[in-house]
Amino acid sequence: MDTLGRIAQRFPLVARARPTCQPLDVRIREVRELARTAAGQTGTDRLPLAAAAHNKAALIASDCGLPDLARSLCWQQYNVYLRARPPGAQTARYALEPVVNLARLRIRGGDGDGAYQLLDTLYQTVRSRTDAVIDGTPVSFRDLTGSEEHRTLCQWLWTVLLADGTRALASAGRWDEALAHTEQHSGIGRRLLDGRQVAVVARCVAGDPASACTVLEDSAISAPWEQSVAACLTVLCLASSARPASSAIAAMVEHYLGLTPAPELLVFRGRLGLTVIDLAGGVEQPDAAQAASRLVGEAVAAGDGYAARDVLAHDGCRARLASAEEQALSASMQSSGLGRGAIPADLMADLLSAVEMSQAAAARNLAIPHSRPVPVVG
Known part of the structure; x- marks a missing residue:
């Protein structure tokens, strides 16, 4: 891959808030506090806290180079929340968030193609209320939610597929398909978000910088971060045309x-x-x-x-x-x-204890029996 191609893979660049990566003990303490707070809450207040604790635990496992543990935690969360029937749109979202995270794990691991296929399968299966095999696991979404809640859930998944699916294809250098993906899902607006950036970069990579410049110049750019990204894309267009x-x-x-x-x-x-x-x-x-x-x-x-x-x-x-x-x-x-490939034993015990606590809090809120699965730690 040439220099411009490697640079292009950093796009799309969108100013979205991301979790910070503090010292490991601090991050695990945060998960533990979320789980404790969830356990002490009543009613639906438990669910967002418990889900956040579980999501953060899986992210920590991934960051530490433990993909099997991260996958195990994702599926545990899915199984807990989807055992409530019918789960409702928000509870279903808590169940599907870790499945989305499985795709993000693949992007992190350099498997953009696999990540895109997972996201597309998830979206199509939920939308059609059918069955599928995702990440090697059979899933069924036949009775996921009611009609109105189903529309809400599909709208959320559409935004995920648009943003993360685009990022997955871009990370694999599949710009033509990334552009087709954003066009298919009506994801190219005037603002310089994921879809429009892909429309610019795809044209540059395809050897049509003049068309890329036209798309860029027709963008609605207002926020300072958009101006900065637009300036980067301008240089990319000029470099692509040797100007x-x-x-x-x-x-x-x-x-x-x-x-x-x-x-x-x-x-x-x-x-x-x-x-x-x-x-x-x-x-x-x-x-x-x-x-x-x-x-x-x-x-x-x-x-x-x-x-x-x-x-x-x-x-x-x-x-x-x-x-x-x-x-x-x-x-x-x-x-x-x-990337350490391990978590110190005392911190691992704290992390898994927090996960167990968050699962128990969610199960109590959803009025379902709570089992104690042992995650894969390897």
Whole structure:
């Protein structure tokens, strides 16, 4: 894959809030507190807290390099919530969220094709109220919800399929199919969200930068983050057509440096910053060096595992790190447990205990018997 193709895979870039990656013990403590709070609540207040605890536990397992445990936790959550019949739209959503997370696990693992197929199968099966095999597990959605609730659930799944399905295809470099996917699901609006970014990038990758520029210029761009992404896409279009881009590169860097940092957008800003650096020609270029300094500074200050991993994985950024910066970023990654392949025994016990507590709270709320499945820890 050429340089522009690798850069293109970072798109679509949309400023959505993402969980931070704090030290592992802090994250597990958060899951435990959510589970305890859920156990102490009454009525429907239990469900969102219990579901959040379970979702976060699966994410932690995935982050720590334990995909089998993550998958096991996802299916446990699905089984608990879908045992209520009829579950209703919100409870059904709590059951389906971990199935969506199975697709996200595949994206993380580099299987964009498999992730897209899973999401598409889930959407089509729920929509048609039929049966399917998802991730090797038979599922049935024949009596999932009533008519009005079914429409609400399908609308939510449509947004998931549009955003995550697009991301899955883009991560696999399947831009033509990503574009067809967004068009099929009416996902290309005027704003510079997932669908419209795909419409621009797909044309660039296909060797039609002039058409890509037309789509970009016809976009409705208002938010500062959209202006920054538009500046990146402008440079991508110019680079694809081998046209001079020095002024556009300067504007791109200026937009990036002008964005106001927000903790919940740290992951977005990191991906955006790396895109700016690469489109500007790498850290050896003065404009790119400014962006790299900002990116590294934010990653060090945040102490976030995701941000640290992204910087350390970028050869150009890592090569220009001061010793203290590299030590700080390495420490953030180490404390977060990212990719470690294991969770210390005491923390694992806390995590699984919290999952058990959240499952019990959900089961009590749904008035269903509660069993105690043993997750796969490997």
